[in-house]
Amino acid sequence: MAEPLLRVRGLTKVFESGWLPSDRRRLAAVDGVDLDLMAGETLGVVGESGSGKSTLLRMVLRLLRPTAGSILFEGRSLGELGGPELRRTRRRIQAVFQDPASSFNPRQKVGRALMAPLEVYDVGTPRERLARVGETLELVGLGASFMERYPLQLSGGQRQRVAIARAIMLRPALVVADEPTSALDVSVQAQILNLFRQMKNELGLTYLFVSHNLGVIRYVSDRVAVMQLGRIIETGPSHEVFQRPQHEYTQALLAAVPDIERAAG
Numbered sequence: 001m002a003e004p005l006l007r008v009r010g011l012t013k014v015f016e017s018g019w020l021p022s023d024r025r026r027l028a029a030v031d032g033v034d035l036d037l038m039a040g041e042t043l044g045v046v047g048e049s050g051s052g053k054s055t056l057l058r059m060v061l062r063l064l065r066p067t068a069g070s071i072l073f074e075g076r077s078l079g080e081l082g083g084p085e086l087r088r089t090r091r092r093i094q095a096v097f098q099d100p101a102s103s104f105n106p107r108q109k110v111g112r113a114l115m116a117p118l119e120v121y122d123v124g125t126p127r128e129r130l131a132r133v134g135e136t137l138e139l140v141g142l143g144a145s146f147m148e149r150y151p152l153q154l155s156g157g158q159r160q161r162v163a164i165a166r167a168i169m170l171r172p173a174l175v176v177a178d179e180p181t182s183a184l185d186v187s188v189q190a191q192i193l194n195l196f197r198q199m200k201n202e203l204g205l206t207y208l209f210v211s212h213n214l215g216v217i218r219y220v221s222d223r224v225a226v227m228q229l230g231r232i233i234e235t236g237p238s239h240e241v242f243q244r245p246q247h248e249y250t251q252a253l254l255a256a257v258p259d260i261e262r263a264a265g
Contacts, residue, residue, distance in 0.1 A: 004036040005174060042209055053178075108150075109150055139199070146158075223236065226247065
C-alpha cells in the first residue's frame with residue numbers, strides 16, 4: 001500500500017497567555033490530531049472559527065512549530081529539516097490564503113509577483129521564466145496580458161486566480177488552501193472551486209483544503225476531516241460523511257450547507 005504524501009500524528013499546539021505565573025493560561029488550539037493525505041487526493045478540513053483549522057495548516061507550512069507530535073511529508077519529518085533540505089521541501093509545499101487582497105504587494109505588477117518564486121529557486125532562464133508565467137496565467141483562466149496589471153486593477157476573483165497561479169508556479173506536490181473562497185461572493189466562489197478541481201486534474205495536485213463551509217468542502221474534497229475545539233471528531237470519504245454523518249456536531253454543520261454545486265453549474 002502506498003505511503004501517504006502527508007502524515008500527521010499526535011499534532012498539538014498549545015498557546016500560553018499571561019505574564020505572571022498566577023495569570024498564565026494554556027489553550028490547546030490543536031489537540032492530538034492524526035491525519036493522512038494520499039498523493040492526488042483532496043482532504044477537506046472543516047469546522048467553525050476557532051476549531052484549530054488554520055493553526056493546523058500553519059504547522060504543516062512550518063509557520064508555527066508544534067508543541068508535540070510529528071508531521072511527515074514524503075516520508076521525512078518536517079520538524080527535523082533544515083538548510084538545503086528545508087528549502088527543497090518548501091518548494092514542494094505551496095499555499096493559497098484567505099484574502100487575495102493582502103496576498104500581494106500593491107506596488108508590484110502581477111508578472112513580477114509570479115516571477116519571484118522562479119527566481120528564488122533559480123528555475124530556468126529569464127526567457128523560460130517569462131514563458132512559464134504566461135503559461136500559468138493561461139492555466140488559471142487569465143492570460144499573459146495580466147502580467148502588466150497591478151493587484152488593485154483586478155477583481156477579487158482575479159486576484160485569487162493570480163494567487164493560485166503563484167502557488168502552482170513551482171509545480172508543487174502539495175497545495176495548502178486556507179479558506180481560499182471565503183472572501184468572495186458565491187458565484188465567484190464556484191468559479192474558483194472549479195479552478196481548483198481543474199488544476200488538480202491537469203497537474204496532478206494534492207490539496208489540504210480548509211474551510212468553515214461544508215458546502216465548499218463537499219464540492220472539492222475526496223475525504224473530509226471535521227474539527228471541533230482542536231480535535232478531529234469525524235473523518236471519512238466525503239460522500240459517507242455527508243450522507244451518514246455520525247457526530248452530532250457534523251450533523252449540525254450540515255443543516256446550514258449552501259448549494260455550492262448548483263452555483264458551480
